[in-house]
Amino acid sequence: MMSPTLDRVVRSRLCAGCGLCASVGGAAVTMTLAPPGFARPVQTGPISDAAERAIAAACPGAVVAPWTADADPLWGPSLAIYTGNATDPQVRHAGSSGGVLSALAIHALATGIADRVVHVAMDPAHPTLNRIQRSVGREQVIEAAGSRYAPASPLAEIVAEIERGGRFVFIGKPCDVGALRRYATIDGRVDTAVPLMLSFFCAGTPSQSGTDRLLSRLGADKARLTAFRYRGDGWPGYATATEASGATSRMSYAESWGDILSKEVQFRCKICPDAVGGVADIACADAWYGDESGYPQFEEAEGRSLVMVRTAAGAALLAAATAAGAVEVEPLDIGEIVKMQPHQARRKQLVASRLAALMATFQPRPDVTGLKVGTAARGAGPRDQFKSFAGAARRILRQRTTRSGAEVSN
Numbered sequence: 001m002m003s004p005t006l007d008r009v010v011r012s013r014l015c016a017g018c019g020l021c022a023s024v025g026g027a028a029v030t031m032t033l034a035p036p037g038f039a040r041p042v043q044t045g046p047i048s049d050a051a052e053r054a055i056a057a058a059c060p061g062a063v064v065a066p067w068t069a070d071a072d073p074l075w076g077p078s079l080a081i082y083t084g085n086a087t088d089p090q091v092r093h094a095g096s097s098g099g100v101l102s103a104l105a106i107h108a109l110a111t112g113i114a115d116r117v118v119h120v121a122m123d124p125a126h127p128t129l130n131r132i133q134r135s136v137g138r139e140q141v142i143e144a145a146g147s148r149y150a151p152a153s154p155l156a157e158i159v160a161e162i163e164r165g166g167r168f169v170f171i172g173k174p175c176d177v178g179a180l181r182r183y184a185t186i187d188g189r190v191d192t193a194v195p196l197m198l199s200f201f202c203a204g205t206p207s208q209s210g211t212d213r214l215l216s217r218l219g220a221d222k223a224r225l226t227a228f229r230y231r232g233d234g235w236p237g238y239a240t241a242t243e244a245s246g247a248t249s250r251m252s253y254a255e256s257w258g259d260i261l262s263k264e265v266q267f268r269c270k271i272c273p274d275a276v277g278g279v280a281d282i283a284c285a286d287a288w289y290g291d292e293s294g295y296p297q298f299e300e301a302e303g304r305s306l307v308m309v310r311t312a313a314g315a316a317l318l319a320a321a322t323a324a325g326a327v328e329v330e331p332l333d334i335g336e337i338v339k340m341q342p343h344q345a346r347r348k349q350l351v352a353s354r355l356a357a358l359m360a361t362f363q364p365r366p367d368v369t370g371l372k373v374g375t376a377a378r379g380a381g382p383r384d385q386f387k388s389f390a391g392a393a394r395r396i397l398r399q400r401t402t403r404s405g406a407e408v409s410n
Helices: 004-011 020-024 049-058 089-094 100-110 138-143 158-163 174-184 208-218 253-264 312-323 334-340 342-360 373-377 382-401
Strands: 029-034 038-043 080-086 116-123 126-135 168-171 196-200 225-229 239-243 248-251 282-286 305-309 327-331
Touching (some): 004 049, 020 158, 020 174, 080 089, 080 100, 080 312, 089 138, 100 116, 100 138, 100 282, 100 305, 100 312, 116 138, 116 225, 126 138, 126 208, 168 174, 174 196, 196 312, 208 239, 208 253, 239 253, 282 312, 305 312, 334 342, 342 373
Parallel strands (some): 126 225, 196 282
Antiparallel strands (some): 029 038, 080 305, 116 126, 239 248, 282 305
């Protein structure tokens, strides 16, 4: 059968590109890059009723995994909150912030909690693209460290990964982790195979056309690239293109993300009710330092991570890694997070108005029950909510009039 869930989600631009549908749908569903460069599923054959039920239950474009009842409306559930960093200088430097996620993954491998880490890394054949990586040791984890501001589908092979046996740590975007949590309610093998799910605060997935614009600004030749790093190798690190000749060109985070990539984010990310990894065991983020006005500074510094422990499994992992000297952390009051992540707070406060724009234009919406969207909205005034509603409605209506059907990302 053709999947009504996939049809509705893709047509309505609610797809996050996680790839879960490609895994549970078998050979009938594949992931591809659709204009202007977002990962999207293509169904080429019928899928089973069981696969459709799994997609309907877990697709983050259809339903978003809910938070616990005691969750903070902006920052989600937390058992403890810290700032910190990896103690290994190489790990700390390679990561996008303080290297805590990488250090935790390495610790899980070293202590036998898991035998591999399933995450995303640069595709060596296409350096601006991503591929699924299975890391079994420290060097591989470090190799994959650093943010990858490009479409990624880390769940595209998740069923096969579970069937391989053993246990693995999964690291993905909040929507990826949410989809896997939801899939666990359908497939009882998930909880055994994946003892830890780690995530990070996400500002959205830019299109590949955004990366092409970045390369053009750098004056780099895409055909000659041997490596491309979006961030990392410092905090926040530079977008760095390396060509076969050895020539490199780079751009600051403020320019690459702030001026280019942030303007190319897919629509689903603009209505995301959980960009903070609320259902991960641990979620990390940049613990930015603020300037005199309170605005985050992006000057190069020693990396520092915000660490939100959300589950008992996450608490046990962090405690063990800290005791082993792999990470060092200091407690943080939840009220301090807004100073480090003001944009994330603002985004969550405006989600309700953007979902209202979908309803007003008779478009499907994901089920966001349990994400405290309404409570978060009280933090923004009526004028801001109206501007957000109007902007979202304008984007939706403009999408209807595009001739090519390509997604409008800005």
